Every structure is written in structure tokens, then in C-alpha cells.
Amino acid sequence: MPRQPRRRVRLRARARARARARYPPWADLHGLIVCEILRRLPCDIDRENFFRVCRSWNDAIGLEGIPLLHTPRQLPFLMQPLAEGPIFCCILSGGASHPFPTPMDIPSAFRHARYVGTCGDRMAFLSIFDQPQGIPQQHVVFDLLELGHYKLPSIIVHDEAAPGELEQQVQQRWIRPFSIIAATLSTGVFKSGCVVGGIIKLFHFPDEHRPKIAFWRLNDEPVMGYFDAPEVCWEVEDVLFYNGAFHFLTQGEHIRVGAPAFHVGGMTQVQWENRYFSPGNRAYEQYVKARYLVESRGDLLLVLRCSPYPGQPTSAFKVFRMVQPEVPANNNNVVEYKWMELPSLDGRMLFVGRGCSKSYEAAAYPGFESAIYFCDDEVVALQYPCTDCGKWTEAPPRVVRCFPEQHPSNYSPQVWINP
Known part of the structure; x- marks a missing residue:
């Protein structure tokens, strides 16, 4: 009788051995199979998590003689401002959210900040508001990888003429708080001479809107x-650093090109070039919700986001390319630029957002096609709807809602986070 339990133990051991032979442990996967799995993970964060699954998998990747295919650069992440804090959705992972970081990893002071845009290397411009008054207490560049931040100014000094005789007007210096609507950098954050070009809103100002x-x-x-802006048609909507200068897109679809110079204790001086774009045959059947500047293949593009009527969801896009000007002989030598509509996206994937639009080539991303990806950056009565986001495809022309649904936010719009 005592031998029966031992016999059962031996039988179970043999059964486990047969099972291991038939279904070997995941840790024993051949290196080539491990590499094949890795090739099917185009997202950087998915690949980083892959290496943490199993030490033997990590070792297999490093074995000599196992080639790794070149992977295209990471596509932008969509920041969705949820009630508990922001999450980040990845297009390469089918719109899945990535905890890089999780809402609880973000410092509490930044967890419900307003995201203004991105400045590359997974860094974002943030505005931290005083909720009762709705005035920003500070602006920062927030590093989403290292969770560090770099302080930006939150007040502005400007000169105004004091009342009096025209010949004896005296400049008075004023200090006011401001918020950032959109911003971009001239170079990387850590590079010498980095300049921020921003679209801002002043507080406690007669025309603060x-x-x-x-x-x-x-x-x-x-x-x-x-x-x-000298006129309403020159009021700015978007900003892009292009060809060594800041380009500001206006409501009239003109461009103001600015090269700033700084002086200790003095006002910033800017060399301006106002580029007037003739209307030509541009006529829009729909309401233009937003205008964006994008650099693509060395060209400057104007992207229009349209809807049937104000307040309705995005339904269409139009894309134009800036055409180099000719000086007319009979127009007082006024140089007129032109926007030429593109017949197709021609393999482009455009990600549009104020101050952070990017262009990618669909051919570099297997399974992807020409498209325009957009996020909901609208503000309605101090609320951010966060519902009008997705991608627009041109064949056939339609809008696809490819991101998880979310409720409106009371602290931030959606923005792109560029890798």
C-alpha cells in the first residue's frame, strides 16, 4: 500500500515531462521566434514592455546572428484628459492606451494641468491654473519620461502710451498674467539659444479675447x-518653426514670419515679414473649424478642418501647398503668395494640432494609408468636449473614430504628444 502514492507521484512527473515536451515553457522559445514577435510590435512602449516579460527573451534578442528589422519612428500619442488624469493612446497599437506614465505617476500639481501642445521627445507645454480665478499660476515644459519639468514665464511686461498730449506721450510699463494658446520651439529644449514662439491670451486687458x-x-x-494683429484677418491661429523662422498662420490664411532678437532689460524686437496670400479660387462649401500649418517633404502646407455648420463634428479636410510668389508688374510690386490645393495626400499621414503638427510617410508603416489624424482642441464655455477626434481618409472621403470615447474634460483639451 505505501508504494501506491509513490507510483502516482512518478506518473504525475512523467505526465508533466510529456506536457513540457509537447508544450515547452515560453522562456524556452527559440531566439528567431522571439525576434519575430518583436518585429510585430512597432510601438516603442510595447517593445520596452516586451523586454520586461522574460529574461531569457531579453537574452535571446542580444544573441549574435539574430537580425532585427529596422522599425519606423514612433507616431504621436493622443493625450486624453480623463477625470483621474491624462492617458496616452497609441495609433501603432490600434488606439490602445499606454501608461507612460500612469495618472498617479504624474505629480499632483500637474495631474490636471492644461496641455497646450508638445515640444518633442515626449515633452509637453503645460499651464497650471488657479481654478477659482482661471488664471495660470505657472507654465512649464513637462518631461513625460523623466517626470521632471522646466519652468516658463507666466507674466508679461509691455509698454503702453499714457494719456496726454500727443507730442508728450509717455510710455508706461505694465505687468499682466497670460496663458499660452499654442507654442513651438526653435530648437530642442536643451540646445543653446532655444526660443519659444507662442500665441498667448492676456488677462485684465481691454481686448483680452x-x-x-x-x-x-x-x-x-x-x-x-x-x-x-493689425486687422482681424491677421489674427493668428497656429504657429510653426519653418526654414529658420517662426511662421504664424492667420484667420485670413496669410502668414506672419518673425525672427526675434532679445535685449537685456528691453522689449523683444522682431523682424517681421507679412506674407499676403491672394484668395484665388479658394471657396469652401463648409465651415472652417480650424487651420493648421504643417511641414511636409520640405513644403509648407495649409490644412483646413471643416464641418457642415458651426458646432458640428469634423466632416472633411482640405490641404494646400504654399506656392513661391511672383512679383506682379502692375501691383505696386506687392508680392502675393498662393495656396495651391493638393489633389490627394499622396502617401502622407498628417497629424494636426496647434503648434505641434507633423507629417509622416505611410509607406514606412505597413498596414497604414494616407490619412489626417486630428484631436479635439475646442473650448466651449470653459469645457473641453474631447469628442471630435479620429482620422480622415480620402479613399473614400470619410471620418473614422479610431480612439476610445471619453467624457468632456474641465481641465484640458486633447493634444498630440510627439515622440
Whole structure:
């Protein structure tokens, strides 16, 4: 009788051995199979998580003689501002959210900040608001990988003429808080001479609803001066650093090109070039919700986001390319630029957002096609709807809702986070 339990133990051991022979442990996968799995993970974060699954898998990748295919650069992440904090959705992973970081990893002071845009290397411009008054307490560049931050100015100094005789007007210096609507950098954050070009809103100002232009360096405090639009058609909507200068897109679809110069204790000086674009045959059957500037294949593109009527979801896009000007002989030598509509996206994948639009080539991403990806950056009565996002394809022309649904946010719009 005592031998029967031992016999059962031996039988079970043999059964386990046969099972291991038939179904070997995941850790024993051949290196080539491990590499094949890795090739099917185009997202950087998925690949980083892959290496943490099993030590033997990590070792297999490093074995000599196992080639790894080149993977295309990471596509932008969509930041969705949920109630518990922001999450980040990855297009390469089918719209799945990635905890890089999780909402609880983000410092509490930044967890419900307003995301203004991105400045590359998974860094974002944030505005931290004083909720009762709705005035930003500070602006920062937030590093989503290292969870560190770099302080930006939150007040602006500007000169105004004091009341009096025209010949004896005296400049008075004012200090006011401001918020950033959109911004971009001239170079990387850590590079010498980095300048921020921003579209801002002033507080406690007679026409505070009208956007202004401002420039500053990362270590400046405060911002020295701002620049206003001479007419409504020159009010700015988007900004892009292109060909060594800041390009500001206006409501009239003109461009203001600015190259700032800074002086200790003095107002910022800017060399401006106002580029007038003739209307030509541009006529839009739908309402233009937003306008964006995108650099693609060395060209400057104008992207229009349209809907049937104001307040309705995005339904269509139009894309134009800037055409180099000719000086007319009979127009007082006024140089007129032109926007030429593109017949197709021609293999482009465009990600549009204020201050952070990017262009990618669909051919570099197997399974992807020409498309325009967009996020919901609207503000309605101090709320951010966060519902009008997705991608627009041209064959056939349609909008696809490819991201998880979310409720409106009370602290931030959606933005792209560029890798």
C-alpha cells in the first residue's frame, strides 16, 4: 500500500515531462521566434514592455546572428484628459492606451494641468491654473519620461502710451498674467539659444479675447512685450518653426514670419515679414473649424478642418501647398503668395494640432494609408468636449473614430504628444 502514492507521484512527473515536451515553457522559445514577435510590435512602449516579460527573451534578442528589422519612428500619442488624469493612446497599437506614465505617476500639481501642445521627445507645454480665478499660476515644459519639468514665464511686461498730449506721450510699463494658446520651439529644449514662439491670451486687458504673439527664452522671466494683429484677418491661429523662422498662420490664411532678437532689460524686437496670400479660387462649401500649418517633404502646407455648420463634428479636410510668389508688374510690386490645393495626400499621414503638427510617410508603416489624424482642441464655455477626434481618409472621403470615447474634460483639451 505505501508504494501506491509513490507510483502516482512518478506518473504525475512523467505526465508533466510529456506536457513540457509537447508544450515547452515560453522562456524556452527559440531566439528567431522571439525576434519575430518583436518585429510585430512597432510601438516603442510595447517593445520596452516586451523586454520586461522574460529574461531569457531579453537574452535571446542580444544573441549574435539574430537580425532585427529596422522599425519606423514612433507616431504621436493622443493625450486624453480623463477625470483621474491624462492617458496616452497609441495609433501603432490600434488606439490602445499606454501608461507612460500612469495618472498617479504624474505629480499632483500637474495631474490636471492644461496641455497646450508638445515640444518633442515626449515633452509637453503645460499651464497650471488657479481654478477659482482661471488664471495660470505657472507654465512649464513637462518631461513625460523623466517626470521632471522646466519652468516658463507666466507674466508679461509691455509698454503702453499714457494719456496726454500727443507730442508728450509717455510710455508706461505694465505687468499682466497670460496663458499660452499654442507654442513651438526653435530648437530642442536643451540646445543653446532655444526660443519659444507662442500665441498667448492676456488677462485684465481691454481686448483680452484677441490672441497675441510673444517670444521668450526658456530662462526668461518675465516675457518682454507682445505683438498684436493689425486687422482681424491677421489674427493668428497656429504657429510653426519653418526654414529658420517662426511662421504664424492667420484667420485670413496669410502668414506672419518673425525672427526675434532679445535685449537685456528691453522689449523683444522682431523682424517681421507679412506674407499676403491672394484668395484665388479658394471657396469652401463648409465651415472652417480650424487651420493648421504643417511641414511636409520640405513644403509648407495649409490644412483646413471643416464641418457642415458651426458646432458640428469634423466632416472633411482640405490641404494646400504654399506656392513661391511672383512679383506682379502692375501691383505696386506687392508680392502675393498662393495656396495651391493638393489633389490627394499622396502617401502622407498628417497629424494636426496647434503648434505641434507633423507629417509622416505611410509607406514606412505597413498596414497604414494616407490619412489626417486630428484631436479635439475646442473650448466651449470653459469645457473641453474631447469628442471630435479620429482620422480622415480620402479613399473614400470619410471620418473614422479610431480612439476610445471619453467624457468632456474641465481641465484640458486633447493634444498630440510627439515622440
